Amino acid sequence: MIHGTHNALQDDRNNEIVIYVNGELLPRKDAKISVFDSGYLVGDGIWEAVRLHKGQLVFLDMHFDRLWNAAATVGMDLKMTREELAEKIQQTLDANNMSDHVHVRFMVTRGIKKTPSQDPRLTISGPNLVIIAEHKKASEESKEKGISLFTSTIRRGSPDYLDPRLNCHSKLHEVQALIQALEAGADEALMLDIHGFVATCNATNFFIVKNDEVLTSTGQYCMNGITRANIIRVCRENGIPCRETNFSLFDVYGADEAFVTGSFGGVTPVVKIDGRQIGNGKFGNMSRRLSGLYHDLIEREVKRLNNSVNA
Template identity: 70%
Template sequence: MVHGTHNAVEDPRNEDVLVYVNGELLPRNDAKISVFDSGYLVGDGVWEGLRLHGGVLVFWDEHLDRLFQGAKAIGMDLKMSRHQIREVVWKTLDANDMKDGVHVRVMFTRGIKKTPSQDPRLTVSGPNLVIIAEYKQADPESRNRGVKLHTSSVRRGSPDYLDPRLNCHSKIHEVQALIQALEAGADEALMLDVNGFVSTCNATNFFMVKNGEVWTSTGQYCMNGITRAKVIDLCLQEKIPCFEKNFSLYDVYSADEAFVTGSFGGITPVTEIDGRVISTSVPGNMAQRLQELYTQAVENAVARSKI
């Protein structure tokens, strides 16, 4: 049985969702894109995953900042303004009559290629935009049971060849890391940076707790996580000692607690790493406190958006 931070409760309504593809709303099974799409051919594109909660797209501005920063970093003109993107996201949500408990995936690729090639000059269309909105609630079992991590031999890339902060379609190294973890009997992969320090997981950001302090990586080699940033901010607001620093597996194995963060699952406790028990209490005291603070931060964001 699949277990991990992206487990979702099954919802039959997803069988009939309409998917946005370049201006059209298509039934799920009819939503298709050309095999000459640059995202399919070479992973050339950027994306965002965010949540609709209480009728509000939570932390929308932060997600759009990251989307446009990523597009600029790869020299890709989205050909749409922030307002236009918001309009088509809401067009998709309204067409599906969605108000709450929804995960939205917004995906841009550079466009259709004349022929299979990496060369962006062979792109013969504008960007392709696909929006998939689904009813997705994180399976409470993940939070109640926690996840097990395995340290992969696949490292997080250096910023000079594939900056891990870039939320791009090229995810094969993360898939490789996850496969190693699954083969080792874990749920997800813990990844080190090019210097051997703990960086992040294959799809979430990693935190550990030691003597009342919260540690996470420097941010130089990890995903530019929106939830990660929110947790750091919450620690600062609540005067919880929180450090972005280099630390190794030596530190992790003696942690009092560990947890991972992501837009879909929020804050998920970690119970084991490389077969070593980190915590038998799920969640640990710090993870539980931060879960409560994060839930309140989401509710506050929703309330502010409705003013």
């Protein structure tokens, strides 16, 4: 098994799933998109991924906020309301008889091009929408083991040419960073910002713990992660000191603990960075506490959503 924050237990039900493609539900092997799709041609697309937990899509409103903000940023008319997209996602889940431990990724591209080109005026269709829902349960063994990071030479870019908060299909620089990390024998990449401060990882957000204080980057050069925001939230709700601030590798190497966050893995401990052991090299006490508080927040969210349905 590939080790990392997206390790999932094998589930053969995924071989038989149907995938939503522009209003059709297609078997996995038949789910295809045109080679003239804007996302395929020039990476002109945006996406989100959300978890289905006990029948509820948790923090869906936050994901929708980010998607619609991304659409406004790239000048894309999604041609649907939030309610309509929610219905299409639920349709996909129902078709697959899914209720728990499901990872849903929905992707919207600008549409089909008349000819290969960057020019949006050559788009001859409405947006393409693909929804992939898979049975995915995180590997607890991988989580307990923790991951190792390698600091890539690929920097998180400046917001004046590709805002790092934009969840778009153009992920090549993050792929490059991950390749460097893999070639160095690590699981994932740690990325610095243009000033040399620690920004984020290639696919997750990064935190350190020092003297019982939780630190993460300013947020200016990283994905505005939903789980990142929720970890900051539970820190504040539970009186845990937490700062969004600049810090460097000097601070990272001397940290008591480190962890990363993401919608799939929640809180995953980081035990080694650039060959250096972090803290005691195990799932730290604060990281484990935050993992539990985050799980409690999910349960509260499920209860809130159930109550709103029954009201």
